[in-house]
Amino acid sequence: MEASRRSWAPKRRDDRIIIHFDYDCFYAAVFEAENPALRSLPLAVQQKHIIVTCNYEARRRGLHKLQPINEAKKLCPDVVIVLGEDLTRFRNASRELYNFIRQFSWNNKAERLGFDEVFLDVTDVIRYNIELLNANDLANSFFCLSQNDPTLGFPYNAAELAGHASPASTACQVILNGIDPDSLLIRLHLGSHLARHLRTQLEEHKGYTATIGISTSKLLSKLVGNLNKPNGQTTLLPPYEAPEGGTGNATAFIDGHEIGKIPGVGCKIAQKLREHILQRPAEIDSGLVYGGTKEKVTVRDVRTHPTINLEMLDRLLGGPGSHRGTGVRVWQLIHAVDDTEVGQAKEVPSQISIEDSYIRLDTIEEVLKELRKLAKSLIKRVHLDLLEESDDDTGIPPVAEHSKGSTSLGLRRWIAHPKTLRLSTRPRPPLNPDGTRARSFNRISRSAPLPTFIFGLSESIDALTERLISEALLPMFRKLHPDRSGWDLSLVNVAVTNMADAAGDSKTATGRDISSMLRKQADVLKEWRVEDRPVPPDAPAEVFGKNTSMPASSRPDDERKGSEDMLVPSQDSRNGFEGAVWDLEDGAEEQVSALACEICGAIMPAFAMLAHQRFHELGD
Numbered sequence: 001m002e003a004s005r006r007s008w009a010p011k012r013r014d015d016r017i018i019i020h021f022d023y024d025c026f027y028a029a030v031f032e033a034e035n036p037a038l039r040s041l042p043l044a045v046q047q048k049h050i051i052v053t054c055n056y057e058a059r060r061r062g063l064h065k066l067q068p069i070n071e072a073k074k075l076c077p078d079v080v081i082v083l084g085e086d087l088t089r090f091r092n093a094s095r096e097l098y099n100f101i102r103q104f105s106w107n108n109k110a111e112r113l114g115f116d117e118v119f120l121d122v123t124d125v126i127r128y129n130i131e132l133l134n135a136n137d138l139a140n141s142f143f144c145l146s147q148n149d150p151t152l153g154f155p156y157n158a159a160e161l162a163g164h165a166s167p168a169s170t171a172c173q174v175i176l177n178g179i180d181p182d183s184l185l186i187r188l189h190l191g192s193h194l195a196r197h198l199r200t201q202l203e204e205h206k207g208y209t210a211t212i213g214i215s216t217s218k219l220l221s222k223l224v225g226n227l228n229k230p231n232g233q234t235t236l237l238p239p240y241e242a243p244e245g246g247t248g249n250a251t252a253f254i255d256g257h258e259i260g261k262i263p264g265v266g267c268k269i270a271q272k273l274r275e276h277i278l279q280r281p282a283e284i285d286s287g288l289v290y291g292g293t294k295e296k297v298t299v300r301d302v303r304t305h306p307t308i309n310l311e312m313l314d315r316l317l318g319g320p321g322s323h324r325g326t327g328v329r330v331w332q333l334i335h336a337v338d339d340t341e342v343g344q345a346k347e348v349p350s351q352i353s354i355e356d357s358y359i360r361l362d363t364i365e366e367v368l369k370e371l372r373k374l375a376k377s378l379i380k381r382v383h384l385d386l387l388e389e390s391d392d393d394t395g396i397p398p399v400a401e402h403s404k405g406s407t408s409l410g411l412r413r414w415i416a417h418p419k420t421l422r423l424s425t426r427p428r429p430p431l432n433p434d435g436t437r438a439r440s441f442n443r444i445s446r447s448a449p450l451p452t453f454i455f456g457l458s459e460s461i462d463a464l465t466e467r468l469i470s471e472a473l474l475p476m477f478r479k480l481h482p483d484r485s486g487w488d489l490s491l492v493n494v495a496v497t498n499m500a501d502a503a504g505d506s507k508t509a510t511g512r513d514i515s516s517m518l519r520k521q522a523d524v525l526k527e528w529r530v531e532d533r534p535v536p537p538d539a540p541a542e543v544f545g546k547n548t549s550m551p552a553s554s555r556p557d558d559e560r561k562g563s564e565d566m567l568v569p570s571q572d573s574r575n576g577f578e579g580a581v582w583d584l585e586d587g588a589e590e591q592v593s594a595l596a597c598e599i600c601g602a603i604m605p606a607f608a609m610l611a612h613q614r615f616h617e618l619g620d
Contacts (some may be wrong), residue, residue: 011339012250013216014184014240017191018220018342019120020213021101024230026116028055031082033207042076045084052084056230090115092521100206102345104198111343119218121342126190133158143193154197162192163233166224166253186240188214190236199233219338220250222263250336255300262299264333267441269317274318277301303334348416348499350462352385354378355493369472374494376465382454382496385413414455418496421450423476426491446476450496
C-alpha cells in the first residue's frame with residue numbers, strides 16, 4: 001500500500017525562487033509608524049470586544065490575538081488600546097508597502113495576500129545574478145538589482161546563507177569547483193541574500209519589519225517563514241525530494257504542521273480530515289466563532305494513514321457544493337507540492353469586500369442598521385480604491401463633486417468598474433436539546449448586477465447608501481432569508497466583484513481612454529490642419545504656390561492646393577501610401593489608409609477624402 005501511495009506522489013516544481021513577506025504585527029505597526037513612542041509600550045488593537053493583534057511588548061506580558069479586552073486589561077493594566085475598526089489607515093499602509101516591494105520585481109509577479117502578506121517571484125533576478133558569480137571568489141560577490149545599471153545593487157558573500165535555515169544547519173558554506181545554474185542550493189543562497197536586503201530596505205525606508213520565508217513555492221515559503229519571528233528570515237534547504245528510502249526536507253518540514261494550518265486547507269476540509277483520521281468529530285475549544293481544535297491531527301497523520309489515497313480524498317472532499325479538484329489539491333498539499341504561480345501585480349483589486357461578525361443578529365431592524373454601516377463603508381472603499389487623478393485636458397467634463405459638504409474630488413476617472421454586487425450571511429445553527437450549539441462556517445450568498453448609480457458622484461455617500469440598501473441589498477437579503485424571524489446571523493458580508501478595467505492606456509485595459517485618444521488624434525492630424533490666417537500683400541510666393549498673382553479660385557487645378565493637400569515630409573512618396581501607419585497610442589499601431597485625389601493628386605488620409613472631393617465640387 002505504501003508503495004502504491006508513493007507511485008501517486010505528485011511532481012514538485014523546484015525551478016522557482018519565491019519570497020514570502022509577513023509584516024510583523026502589522027496593525028499595531030501602523031499605529032507605531034504614526035506614533036513611534038508607542039513602540040516601547042504594550043500596544044493592542046481592538047475591534048469589537050476583542051484584540052485583533054498586539055505588538056511583541058504586549059505579547060511578552062501575556063496578551064495575544066483574539067483575546068477579550070477585559071481579560072487583556074487584567075493581565076496587563078498598562079496596555080495601550082487603540083481602535084482598529086476603521087481599516088482605511090491599514091489599507092493605505094498596505095498599498096504603500098506593496099508598491100515599495102514590487103519595484104524589486106523584474107517579471108512583475110508580486111501578489112498581495114490580505115493587508116500584511118506579499119509573495120514575490122524572484123526567479124529571473126536570481127538566474128541573472130548566478131551568471132555574474134565568480135566561482136573562485138564567492139565571498140566577494142555583487143548582487144545586481146538592475147539589468148540596465150550594473151552599479152545598482154549590494155555586495156554579499158554568496159558562499160554563505162543569509163538568515164536561518166530549515167533544517168537547522170551549521171554548514172552554511174557552498175564549496176564548488178564550478179557554478180551550476182540549476183543548483184537549487186545556489187539559487188536559494190542568492191534568494192536569502194536578496195531577502196535580507198529587502199528586509200533592510202523595508203525597515204530603513206518605511207519603518208516596518210517583516211518575517212520572510214524563502215523556498216520554491218508559495219506554500220513552503222509561507223510556512224517556513226513562520227519559524228523565526230519577528231524580523232527574521234528562514235530558507236528551506238534542499239534536498240526537497242526524498243532520497244532512496246528516506247524523506248525529503250520539504251515533506252519532513254510540512255509533516256509536523258497541524259492539517260488546519262496548511263494554506264489551502266480550509267476549516268471545513270480540515271474538519272472532514274480530522275474526523276476521518278480520528279473516526280469521530282475532533283474536540284473543539286469553547287468559543288462561538290474563534291475557538292480552535294483541541295486535538296492535533298498533523299499532515300503526517302493524514303499522509304501516512306492507511307486509508308488515505310487520491311481516490312479516497314476525491315470521494316471524501318468532493319460532492320455537491322465542493323470545488324472540483326479539491327481532492328487532488330489536498331493530495332498535493334500533504335505532499336508539500338504547490339505549483340500555483342505568484343499572481344501578476346495588480347493596480348485594481350479583484351474584489352472589494354466589507355464584513356462584520358456578531359454575537360447575535362436576529363431582527364430586521366438590526367440587520368438594516370448593520371447593512372447601512374457596511375454599505376456606506378463599501379461605497380467609500382469603491383470610490384477610494386477605484387478612482388484616480390485625471391490629467392484630462394480635452395474638454396470632457398470632470399467628475400462632479402460630492403454634495404452636502406464633502407470634499408472636492410477634482411478631476412478624476414474610474415480605473416475599474418465592478419459588475420456584481422454580492423451579499424453573504426452566516427446563519428448560526430439552532431441550539432441542540434442539551435443547550436449546546438454546533439459550530440458552523442457555512443455562508444449563504446446572493447449576487448446581482450451592481451447598480452450603476454454607485455459610480456455617480458453628484459449624490460452624497462449617505463444618499464447612495466440608502467439607494468443601495470433599498471434597491472439592491474434589502475431585496476437580496478429577503479431572498480436569502482424569506483422568513484421575517486427565526487434566523488440568527490453571526491456574520492454579514494457585502495462585496496463588489498467581477499472587476500472590469502476601465503478605459504486606459506495600459507495593456508490590460510479592456511476599453512479605450514477617450515480623452516487620451518482625442519489628445520493623440522490632435523497630434524496625429526496636426527499635419528492636416530487647415531489654418532485660416534491673413535497673409536500680407538508682400539507674402540512670398542511659397543505661401544500660395546507657383547502663381548500668386550491669381551486668386552485661389554482662378555488658378556489651375558494643379559496649382560490650387562490648400563494646406564490639407566500638401567504632401568507632408570513624414571510621408572514617403574517612393575513607397576506609396578496605401579496602408580500607411582500612424583501611431584495612435586503608445587506601444588500600439590493602427591493602419592490608416594492614405595489616398596491620392598484623382599483630380600489634383602493630393603495625398604491625404606482616407607477619412608479626409610470625402611471632404612476634399614466636396615471642395616472640388618463647390619468650385620468658386
